[in-house]
Amino acid sequence: MPPSPRLVVGNWKMHGLREQSGRLARAVAEGAQSLPDDVRLVLCPPFTQLASVHGIINAEGPATPLHLGAQDCHTTSSGPHTGNISAEMLADLGVRYVILGHSERRQAHGETDFLIRQKVEAAEAAGLIPIVCIGETMQERLEGRTTTVLATQVEGSLTDGFTGILAYEPVWAIGSGTIPPIDELERTLSLLHGLLQSRLKTDDIRVPILYGGSVTPAQAPTIFSIGSLGGVLVGSASLEAESFLRIAEAASFRLTSQSLSGPYRS
Ligand SMILES: O=C(CO)COP(=O)(O)O
Known part of the structure; x- marks a missing residue:
């Protein structure tokens, strides 16, 4: 069975006035x-900018591989x-x-x-796909508490029948220009897979796991060499169409097919 498509998510954070956002979205839509x-x-x-970016994405027609996401929502519907x-x-x-649940929030x-789990419930009820962010701070990492922190976040932030996406974003890697050593990242993904199995009480985990934190075109091939990675969550490098699209090109399994036998790919 071919692997599920990889997701390359651009988190623009608090960036973008009308003209610049329109230009960026149009360039990404064309490249996509x-x-x-x-x-x-x-x-x-x-x-x-959601409504105008939606208009730009929609103009590409229903077959476009480009979709719209938001950065937060409330726990209730109104x-x-x-x-x-x-x-x-x-x-x-x-x-x-x-x-x-982005670390900045x-x-x-x-x-x-607990609040994040309530937001996940609200998103699921509205038919949205939640991308739930988790990750340890530098201090937690130095104190050897990464596993405990991630376990607590997976346990507390996800709903019982969670079918969304998990994004592992080590807080210390965000905006730092540094990513975790690749063997460590591979071990963390494996750990998260196990945590999802116990949280969701099934061995059949369909939740894609993304990596986020200083993903750049230069780092992307290394990051995507982990066959089991479901995709990436990109901050600064998503603010330029060229760098975002270069990361997207590196995400294709055609470039990394030799490493598809990741530790937990089903
Ligand atoms: O926080 C991030 C994405 O949600 C990562 O940001 P950077 O890619 O700028 O490090």
Whole structure:
């Protein structure tokens, strides 16, 4: 059976005014048409650009490998929550994916695993695919607590029948220009697969695991040499069409077919 397409997700964070966002989305949409068919792209612009980016993606027609994602949602579908956006509102706009529990939200907005799980429930109820971020800080890593931290986050942030996407983003790697040593990353992915098995009480894990943190065109071939990797979550390098598309090209299994026998690919 051919492997599932890899996902290359661009998290634009709080970047992008109308003109620049439009230019970036159009360039990505155009480049996406010539990508290998085992790669899918997701653009996650700020809320203010979702509608216009949706228009640009839609203009490419239903067969486009490019989809729309948001960067957060509220736990409920509507109500007196000034300044918040619900999963239902996102779905209504044509959004398909939503990033939840990003470390920048965990740290700057005090988001807990429990809150994130409630958001995951809301996203699932609205028909969105949640991309749940987890990852250890440098201090936790130095204290040898990575496994415990990841186990707690997987246990607390995911719903019982979770069918979304898990993104492993070591906090210390984000924006640092550094990625974990590749053998360590491979071991962590294997660990996460085991944690998913016990959290979801099944050996048949279909949850793709993405890596995020300083993914660049230069690092991408090394990262994608891990056959079991479901894709990547890209920050800064997604703000330029050329670098984002180069990462997407490197995601194709055609380049990495020799390493497809990863430790837990089913
Ligand atoms: O936080 C990230 C994606 O969600 C990663 O950001 P960078 O790719 O800029 O390190």
